[in-house]
Amino acid sequence: MAEHSCIVKVGDTLPEHVQSPISRATLALFAGASNDYVPLHIDSDFAKRAGMPDVFAHGMLSMAYLGQMLTTWVPQQRLRQWNVRFTAITPLHATVTCRAKVMEIFDSESDGERQARLEITAHTDQGVQTLAGEAIVSLE
Amino acid sequence: MIDRAYIGVVSEPRVIDVEKGQLKFFARATGTRDPIYFDEAAAGRAGHRALPAPPTFLFSLGLGAPAKRGDLFTDMCIDVARILHGEQSFRYHQPIYAGDRITLVTQTVDIFEKKGGALEFVVQETRATNQHGELCASMRIVTVVRNG
Numbered sequence: 001m002a003e004h005s006c007i008v009k010v011g012d013t014l015p016e017h018v019q020s021p022i023s024r025a026t027l028a029l030f031a032g033a034s035n036d037y038v039p040l041h042i043d044s045d046f047a048k049r050a051g052m053p054d055v056f057a058h059g060m061l062s063m064a065y066l067g068q069m070l071t072t073w074v075p076q077q078r079l080r081q082w083n084v085r086f087t088a089i090t091p092l093h094a095t096v097t098c099r100a101k102v103m104e105i106f107d108s109e110s111d112g113e114r115q116a117r118l119e120i121t122a123h124t125d126q127g128v129q130t131l132a133g134e135a136i137v138s139l140e
Numbered sequence: 141m142i143d144r145a146y147i148g149v150v151s152e153p154r155v156i157d158v159e160k161g162q163l164k165f166f167a168r169a170t171g172t173r174d175p176i177y178f179d180e181a182a183a184g185r186a187g188h189r190a191l192p193a194p195p196t197f198l199f200s201l202g203l204g205a206p207a208k209r210g211d212l213f214t215d216m217c218i219d220v221a222r223i224l225h226g227e228q229s230f231r232y233h234q235p236i237y238a239g240d241r242i243t244l245v246t247q248t249v250d251i252f253e254k255k256g257g258a259l260e261f262v263v264q265e266t267r268a269t270n271q272h273g274e275l276c277a278s279m280r281i282v283t284v285v286r287n288g
Contacts, residue, residue, distance in 0.1 A: 063228060064166075067195035068172060072174065076192060080232060082195070
């Protein structure tokens with residue numbers, strides 16, 4: 001659960017969040033659970049015809065993993081907003097590691113509270129950064 | 141090339157129910173370890189009135205209730221084999237829970253190209269309102285279309 005807000009400081013890193021390797025079964029389950037039936041993620045024949053070496057993971061699967069990292073650190077109600085860019089494809093069989101670092105602590109005038117701005121990234125076990133963005137979290 | 145006349149187009153409102161079973165399935169499919177996302181008793185102990193939708197679930201609600209007006213595939217006729225997800229953002233106002241009935245309205249806010257048209261970008265923003273008329277969350281999706 002969350003560290004107490006008064007001890008959060010710029011430069012802190014969140015515990016790394018690592019998920020199981022992504023299998024074809026992972027992608028099939030996620031397609032069904034997330035309503036994302038884009039065949040690039042679940043049909044190897046289709047993916048190859050589209051010029052890809054094989055099916056690849058939904059970007060939103062890794063974003064869900066980033067969300068798990070954030071909601072392990074603070075309750076979800078304290079997540080105000082966040083964004084990511086999908087900077088590289090996450091290939092089949094990759095193991096995704098999520099990381100975050102506190103970049104700024106500030107008083108938000110619009111939300112009337114103390115907030116932290118985090119840099120968030122996801123990486124494969126091949127060392128490729130796949131998602132990058134930032135999250136704004138309430139410290140109150 | 142995607143018709144730029146879609147810029148500014150607002151979808152019809154779409155209504156979708158947040159289903160408890162789907163939230164549990166989503167939690168399982170994403171390897172969720174925190175029981176508040178799949179165990180109603182744990183969610184209750186944490187102060188939730190039902191299973192909460194996890195932070196990215198609004199994206200799935202959008203896919204579950206596609207728009208007729210301004211849909212990437214059925215209206216803009218984009219080839220699903222050529223798309224990539226470019227960017228995604230969320231902003232939250234009220235939690236979304238199992239049992240909620242959510243109304244979605246999506247606006248296509250921009251369409252632009254890079255690399256001489258080899259890549260096109262479609263920017264869409266969706267607002268989600270619950271059955272009490274409260275704005276729960278909004279999201280922004282940037283879809284990349286590979287024309288090369």
